Amino acid sequence: MATERTLALVKPDAVAKNAAGEILAMIQKAGLKVRALKMLRLSQAQARGFYAVHRERPFYDSLVAFMTEGPIIAAVLEGEGAVARYRDLMGATNPANAGPGTIRKLFAQNIERNAVHGSDAVETARTEIAYVFSELEIEP
Ligand code: UDP
Ligand code: MG
Numbered sequence: 388m389a390t391e392r393t394l395a396l397v398k399p400d401a402v403a404k405n406a407a408g409e410i411l412a413m414i415q416k417a418g419l420k421v422r423a424l425k426m427l428r429l430s431q432a433q434a435r436g437f438y439a440v441h442r443e444r445p446f447y448d449s450l451v452a453f454m455t456e457g458p459i460i461a462a463v464l465e466g467e468g469a470v471a472r473y474r475d476l477m478g479a480t481n482p483a484n485a486g487p488g489t490i491r492k493l494f495a496q497n498i499e500r501n502a503v504h505g506s507d508a509v510e511t512a513r514t515e516i517a518y519v520f521s522e523l524e525i526e527p
Contacts, residue, residue: 391469392422394515396504399457402426406494407460410503413490414464417476423463423516423525429455437518446499453499461519463526470512473505 395414397407415421429437434454441447464473478489482501485492495501506512516525 388468390465390467391509391512392463392465392516393470393473393506393509393512394504394519395462395464395473396519397460397462398500398502398504399454399459400496400500401494401502402460403457404494406502410490410494411460411462413476414462414473417472419464419466419469419473419476421462422465423520424460425520425524426458426460427519428458431455437515450499463516463520470506470509474507477503477505 397410401407401410411421411424431451434451435442438447438450438454441450466472476490478485478491478495480491480501481498482491482495483498485495490503491501494503506515
């Protein structure tokens with residue numbers, strides 16, 4: 388399996404409940420390396436752009452409102468098969484379907500307020516990382 392990079396976000400719900408440290412600890416205990424890390428607050432336009440792929444979905448406006456309600460923490464993760472490994476660690480989008488010990492099982496409230504984001508493919512990760520981080524902010 389190849390070394391990959393993926394974008395992880397700790398969403399506003401999890402930052403607000405002080406869970407970011409525990410979530411980052413889970414990521415590091417899973418063996419994924421943090422290559423970039425910062426806290427930021429998305430504007431409406433930035434959140435709409437980040438989730439543009441979902442713009443026709445009924446939950447889009449609500450998702451954008453949620454993602455802009457407070458700060459998020461963004462990280463670039465690296466490792467063998469990092470995209471799928473981090474998706475596994477997150478658990479299913481709907482926490483009702485998330486497996487035991489996953490981040491979403493532990494910290495998500497519902498299908499929208501689900502604590503974390505992770506890229507769904509290597510190509511998506513490349514786009515999302517470039518959307519959130521500048522080259523200077525990422526450990527090469
Ligand atoms: N979402 C939602 N309602 C839905 C599906 C998704 O509010 O029915 C939100 C949720 O926060 C999710 C995000 O939209 O994480 C992006 O959806 P996606 O299907 O890409 O899920 P993910 O890749 O985050 O598991
Ligand atoms: Mg997705």
